[in-house]
Amino acid sequence: MSRAVLSVSDLTTSFRVDGRWTDVVRNVAFEVGERETVAVVGESGSGKSVTAMSIMRLLSPTASRSTGRIDFEGRDLLSLPPEEMRKIRGNRIGMIFQEPMTSLNPVLKIGDQITEVLRRHRGMSHRAASAEAVRLLDRVRIPSAASRLDEYPMNFSGGMRQRVVIAIALACSPKLLIADEPTTALDVTIQPQILELIRGLQEEEGMSVLFITHDMGVVAEISDRTVVMYRGEVVETGSTAAIFAGAEHPYTRALLSAVPQLGSMAGTPRPMRFPVIDLESGDKAPAASTADTVRRDAEPILSVQNLVTRFPVKKGVLRRTVGHVHAVEDISFDLREGETLSLVGESGCGKSTTGRSIIRLVEAESGRIRIDGMAVRGVGRHDLAEVRRQAQMIFQDPFESLNPRMRIGAAIAEPMVVHGLATPEEAGRKAGELLTRVGLSASMAERFPHEFSGGQRQRVCIARALALEPKLIIADESVSALDVSVKAQVINLMLDLQEQFGLAYLFISHDMAVVERISHRVAVMYLGEIVEMGSRRDVFENPQHDYTRRLMSAVPIADPARRRQRRVAEGEIGSAFRAIDLVAPKRNYRQVAEGHFVLE
Amino acid sequence: MSGLDTDTTEAGKAAPASVSPLRKTLAALFRDRLALFGIVVVTIIVVAAVLAPLVAPQNPYDLSQLDIMDGRLAPGSHSMDGMLYLLGTDDQGRDLFSAILYGLRISLLVGFLSAGIALVIGASIGLFSAYVGGRTDAALMRIVDIQLSFPSILIALIFLAILGQGVDKIILALVVTQWAYYARTIRGSALIERKRAYVEAARSMALPDRRILFRHILPNCLAPLIVVATMRIAYAIMLEATLSFLGIGLPVTQPSLGLLIANGFNFMLSGDYWISFFPGLALLVLIVAINLIGDALRDILNPRREG
Numbered sequence: 001m002s003r004a005v006l007s008v009s010d011l012t013t014s015f016r017v018d019g020r021w022t023d024v025v026r027n028v029a030f031e032v033g034e035r036e037t038v039a040v041v042g043e044s045g046s047g048k049s050v051t052a053m054s055i056m057r058l059l060s061p062t063a064s065r066s067t068g069r070i071d072f073e074g075r076d077l078l079s080l081p082p083e084e085m086r087k088i089r090g091n092r093i094g095m096i097f098q099e100p101m102t103s104l105n106p107v108l109k110i111g112d113q114i115t116e117v118l119r120r121h122r123g124m125s126h127r128a129a130s131a132e133a134v135r136l137l138d139r140v141r142i143p144s145a146a147s148r149l150d151e152y153p154m155n156f157s158g159g160m161r162q163r164v165v166i167a168i169a170l171a172c173s174p175k176l177l178i179a180d181e182p183t184t185a186l187d188v189t190i191q192p193q194i195l196e197l198i199r200g201l202q203e204e205e206g207m208s209v210l211f212i213t214h215d216m217g218v219v220a221e222i223s224d225r226t227v228v229m230y231r232g233e234v235v236e237t238g239s240t241a242a243i244f245a246g247a248e249h250p251y252t253r254a255l256l257s258a259v260p261q262l263g264s265m266a267g268t269p270r271p272m273r274f275p276v277i278d279l280e281s282g283d284k285a286p287a288a289s290t291a292d293t294v295r296r297d298a299e300p301i302l303s304v305q306n307l308v309t310r311f312p313v314k315k316g317v318l319r320r321t322v323g324h325v326h327a328v329e330d331i332s333f334d335l336r337e338g339e340t341l342s343l344v345g346e347s348g349c350g351k352s353t354t355g356r357s358i359i360r361l362v363e364a365e366s367g368r369i370r371i372d373g374m375a376v377r378g379v380g381r382h383d384l385a386e387v388r389r390q391a392q393m394i395f396q397d398p399f400e401s402l403n404p405r406m407r408i409g410a411a412i413a414e415p416m417v418v419h420g421l422a423t424p425e426e427a428g429r430k431a432g433e434l435l436t437r438v439g440l441s442a443s444m445a446e447r448f449p450h451e452f453s454g455g456q457r458q459r460v461c462i463a464r465a466l467a468l469e470p471k472l473i474i475a476d477e478s479v480s481a482l483d484v485s486v487k488a489q490v491i492n493l494m495l496d497l498q499e500q501f502g503l504a505y506l507f508i509s510h511d512m513a514v515v516e517r518i519s520h521r522v523a524v525m526y527l528g529e530i531v532e533m534g535s536r537r538d539v540f541e542n543p544q545h546d547y548t549r550r551l552m553s554a555v556p557i558a559d560p561a562r563r564r565q566r567r568v569a570e571g572e573i574g575s576a577f578r579a580i581d582l583v584a585p586k587r588n589y590r591q592v593a594e595g596h597f598v599l600e
Numbered sequence: 601m602s603g604l605d606t607d608t609t610e611a612g613k614a615a616p617a618s619v620s621p622l623r624k625t626l627a628a629l630f631r632d633r634l635a636l637f638g639i640v641v642v643t644i645i646v647v648a649a650v651l652a653p654l655v656a657p658q659n660p661y662d663l664s665q666l667d668i669m670d671g672r673l674a675p676g677s678h679s680m681d682g683m684l685y686l687l688g689t690d691d692q693g694r695d696l697f698s699a700i701l702y703g704l705r706i707s708l709l710v711g712f713l714s715a716g717i718a719l720v721i722g723a724s725i726g727l728f729s730a731y732v733g734g735r736t737d738a739a740l741m742r743i744v745d746i747q748l749s750f751p752s753i754l755i756a757l758i759f760l761a762i763l764g765q766g767v768d769k770i771i772l773a774l775v776v777t778q779w780a781y782y783a784r785t786i787r788g789s790a791l792i793e794r795k796r797a798y799v800e801a802a803r804s805m806a807l808p809d810r811r812i813l814f815r816h817i818l819p820n821c822l823a824p825l826i827v828v829a830t831m832r833i834a835y836a837i838m839l840e841a842t843l844s845f846l847g848i849g850l851p852v853t854q855p856s857l858g859l860l861i862a863n864g865f866n867f868m869l870s871g872d873y874w875i876s877f878f879p880g881l882a883l884l885v886l887i888v889a890i891n892l893i894g895d896a897l898r899d900i901l902n903p904r905r906e907g
Contacts, residue, residue: 314750359804385806393804401797404821405621413804414815461801468805 004031004175006055006209009396013047013054021065024050028068028234030227037202037209039223039240041216043255043483044454047232048212053178055210056095057085059261075173093119094169098162098181105154108256110137110151110164117171117521134165139204140197154192159190166197173205180212187346188510189554214483216259217513222245228252240560254411255276258488259558260513266541268312271340271518273495274488290495293338293502294520299373300334301471302358302391307331307367309350309357312576326576327353328364328555329528329584337471338498340505342536344551345525348576351508354525355474358506360384372471389419394467396477398457402449402464406526409445412464434463436495455486462493466501472559473504479514491518500574512555516540521595527576527586533598544598604881628894628900641653645886646857649704656698659888661853667693672872688874690863696874699860700882706856707883710767711837714774718836721775722782727821730790730814741787747780752835755865756843770843772835785828791820823901830894834887841883857883 013025025047030036042048052061054066057077070077073092077085089095097103104243105113114136115129124132130149137145140163153161162182169177178326180196183191199222202209211223219226219240226243226253228236236249248255265272275287309328312321327350343351357364360376369376372390374383393400402411412434413427422430432442438459449457458478465473475494479487491514497503509515513547515522516536523533523545532545543549578584589597645769648655658665670693677685687696705768729740747755759773793799794817814903829844843849845865852859857879864875 308615361800388804388806393801395797395801397797397882401801403802403816403820406816418805418807418811449618464801464805587758 004033005036005072006032006210008051008055008068008073010251011054011066011070012068013050013059013064013066016063020377023232025054025232028229032210032222034208035202035206036225037199037211037223037225038225039211039213039219040227040229041213041255042218042229043214043485045231046229048214048229049180049480050227052095052178052210052212055095056178059088065373090117090169090174091172091177092174094167094172094174094386095166096162096179096182097176099185100158100165103165104161108154109150109152114149114171115167116162117168119241121172121390122592126515132171133167136170137164137300139170139192139201140164140167142167157190158186161195162186162325162401163197165226166194166201168174170201170205174207176208176210176536177202178210181214183218184213184215185543188512189346191218192221192554192556194555198222215242215556216256216484217484219559220558220560221556228255244560246557254485256558258485260488260511260517261558262513262516262552262555263540265516265536267421269518269539271495271536274517275491291499293498295337295339295502298337301337301372302335302506303368303370304354304358305311305368306336307354307357307360307369309364309527311351321580323580323582324578326350326528326578326584328357328582329576330587331367331530333523333530333533335504335506337462337504338499338502339520340507340518341506341521342509342519343523343525344509344512344515346510346551349525349528350528350576351510351525352476355393355476355506355508358474359388359393361393385419389468390470391472391474392468392470393474393476394458394461394465394478397481398461399449402462404449407448408448408460408464410453411449412460412467413443415464420592423466431463431467433461435468437466437497438463443496453486455482455490458482458486458490459493462490462497466497469501470503472504472506474508476508476509478507480509480511487514493516510551524551527574529599532597534592538593538596542592542596543590546597625897625900627815629896632900635896636897638889641885641889642893644843645704645882645889646708648701649708649772652701652705656665656687656695658695658698658699659695660699660702660783660796661855670890672867672875675878688872690860690875693865695859696878698875700857700879701853701856703857703860703879704882704886706767706854707858707886708838710774710840710850710856711833712773714778714836715829716772717771719782719825722779723786723818723825725779726783726786726817727813728789730787730794731809731817738789740783742752744780744783747777748784748831750778751870751907752839753842753865756839757848760843760848763826767854769848770849771838772783772812772842774839777839778832778836781828781832782825785824786821788822790817793817796854827894827901830890834890834894835857837883837890882884 008031011028012023013023014021014023028051035085040048040051049061055070059112063361066078068078068438072088076087080088083460108572111130114133115126118124118129118132119126133145133149137148138400142148142163143162156164170470174590183194184200186194195218198209201207213219226238228243228249230251235242236247236252242250244256256456257275257277270292272292273288276285307328308330310324310326313323313325313498314320315322330356330560333341343354345351353362356362358376360486364377367377373386374387376387379387402408407429409431412431416422416427416430428445431445434442435442437581440456440459449460452460479490494505495518498505506516507515519536522536522539523530524539525531525544526547532539532543532548539548540552543552588600591597591600605620647744648682663795670685670689671691673685675688677688679685685695687700689695690699710729724738729737740876755771755777759776760769763769782902799816800881802816803836840856841858841861844856845862847862850856850859860879861876864879867875
């Protein structure tokens with residue numbers, strides 16, 4: 001490492017909450033050398049983003065305060081007057097944020113947003129700025145850049161928007177680029193494209209990069225050195241290779257062991273729990289395998305045949321239907337008691353719509369669905385209520401899916417009372433038992449959802465789903481919004497419950513690594529169709545379809561030693577919009593092995 | 601590994617005892633100085649109005665207690681038998697202070713009752729409209745549009761012209777002019793709440809529609825409704841006063857503040873300002889105080905305020 005470009009020492013940032021000052025970040029110190037990529041990694045609430053915002057001085061000057069030193073190019077950023085700081089921000093230090101749509105102005109043309117920066121910071125003429133904008137868009141590999149200057153952000157896909165944001169950040173050839181979770185909001189196969197781009201640009205421009213992320217896989221892929229933050233403090237700093245090879249701090253070790261690693265399950269037939277690490281001592285309890293829960297002798301608990309769900313797209317004054325989004329197209333599968341089938345795919349592939357169609361939260365167009373032998377489609381309200389008792393859903397955002405004005409005890413008891421399974425007193429007692437069962441305590445029943453942390457809330461949602469003693473649980477991205485360590489705990493809990501109650505899970509997720517841990521069988525979806533389905537081992541160890549391979553190669557590997565010189569697949573995700581008169585072609589599946597099918 | 605489960609921001613915020621949203625709102629309301637002032641003023645006015653028969657020096661509508669000789673006395677003067685007319689008397693020798701207290705009874709009754717009934721009707725219609733959606737929703741909302749495009753006073757005038765005078769009739773007229781505001785307000789928030797995941801979760805648990813509507817969606821739509829209701833109570837009182845001032849609201853036997861103002865209006869130019877001025881002042885204080893509470897509630901219940 002050569003001379004430090006950015007040197008942070010003794011940085012403490014506090015926020016004023018209800019008139020009291022609370023430290024959010026304490027005594028943070030690290031350096032970013034020339035041409036070096038440093039990752040700041042931590043879970044939500046660890047203070048990693050606040051650290052980045054403090055460096056840029058983007059926090060509210062009245063409700064926050066920072067002390068310490070932040071040296072950048074020989075000057076202390078914390079003591080600079082605001083107008084000096086403005087010259088550095090966006091000029092010497094570029095910044096990329098998580099959500100590309102919100103960091104672009106939706107009503108301004110892309111070209112104008114880039115030239116504005118060039119003209120302000122670099123004093124270019126209108127003509128020179130336009131030419132430079134085209135060059136910048138070329139640099140971030142946006143195809144036919146010149147013709148896209150006059151387009152608006154909404155015409156760009158998520159990944160393309162993030163490229164534009166990067167182009168703007170690069171406009172003034174910054175010395176340092178701060179990237180705050182730049183790939184988190186993007187689709188799995190788009191993520192490595194952006195990572196690759198940032199890495200490439202760093203080499204070409206000779207920049208330093210400060211990379212903020214929660215994803216250990218991304219850290220392993222991109223950073224030279226790593227700063228681990230926990231509860232507002234730096235717990236460990238070191239070269240990325242060293243940290244992954246042998247972390248000192250128990251927290252780092254716990255974090256690393258909770259990171260699902262693609263391929264770590266090779267050879268194991270059944271789902272496996274995550275290893276548990278004690279935070280105090282750092283002792284590791286080995287990952288426990290699960291018992292064989294699948295009941296192959298009985299009828300499947302869920303059977304889906306030729307399910308089709310389409311949404312009309314309407315246009316014009318008369319709202320004529322001009323076409324359909326084929327969200328789910330001719331899908332068939334079975335799910336047995338005690339089995340976990342994962343539906344994997346990227347946003348828009350129809351995996352959530354499939355789950356929602358199954359319990360008729362959206363109405364399917366055609367197809368047969370049977371849950372525990374009962375027909376789901378074309379039945380009346382009473383029968384539907386019966387069916388929905390057998391199949392419960394757990395949603396992605398546990399906070400959103402709990403009524404904020406209801407105590408959680410009442411929320412768990414409610415379905416039991418409504419369905420006449422228990423009197424209010426019994427239901428209350430049972431709610432307490434369920435809370436204990438999911439690792440909370442019965443005394444928490446009197447609390448409101450906002451008084452829990454994210455992981456606890458998801459446990460509450462699981463308890464509520466269990467209240468009706470269902471046989472099938474549809475988990476729609478249920479662990480995606482959780483921190484890694486919490487995610488591991490919730491997965492372990494789900495596996496425990498599967499053993500205890502013989503639950504069947506339809507596990508809907510975009511996260512291949514988690515899917516590998518939890519599933520017995522896997523179905524890969526792309527644009528509404530299942531392109532490949534088979535046992536977890538077959539799909540992961542012998543992927544047949546191009547898209548399955550692409551999905552797997554996109555997963556960042558949390559091991560710097562295995563950092564690949566990979567070729568990143570280019571290209572965007574297609575659209576499932578089809579013309580109104582389209583007759584869906586008959587699709588055939590080829591059998592690779594027993595129970596392993598691939599779309600031809 | 602359970603230590604990882606609680607992140608710092610939440611650990612810092614977690615209260616030892618569980619506080620219901622209602623209590624939190626009330627606590628915030630009492631912390632706001634202007635709102636506290638409003639609450640105190642409204643409470644004093646309401647208590648005084650309710651206890652008027654006990655508090656007032658005379659019953660202004662018992663003719664045997666009035667003395668025409670005491671007509672139009674200035675504030676602070678005494679009657680023949682030594683009684684103090686704190687705020688003066690009107691042309692019939694009525695103690696204005698007592699008249700205002702009795703007038704407030706009617707004004708408050710009309711204001712709160714009409715706003716309350718309009719709230720129940722409007723909120724039910726709005727909630728139903730949002731939940732059902734489609735054509736029913738469109739039809740109901742066009743009715744609301746039509747209703748809102750007429751000035752309230754015009755609708756009330758037409759209604760009273762048809763129905764005649766009386767407390768019940770003016771309450772009815774005020775309900776008719778106001779339900780649409782509640783319907784529009786709650787429909788907006790119900791449309792947002794209806795799409796949120798907890799409603800979907802309730803549907804997936806096969807809870808009956810009625811329960812989803814009243815136990816899940818309604819409590820989450822209450823915040824804007826409460827704010828609108830507070831402001832609307834003040835508006836209803838004002839509208840009633842306006843109608844009574846115009847002489848088409850309440851009969852002379854049940855004089856509200858508006859009627860008192862109208863009574864004194866004839867004597868304004870002859871310098872006897874107090875007959876109109878003090879009832880007007882009472883009306884002003886009441887409405888400002890209610891609006892102070894409403895403003896504070898709007899700030900407290902604004903979801904964007906929490907950041």
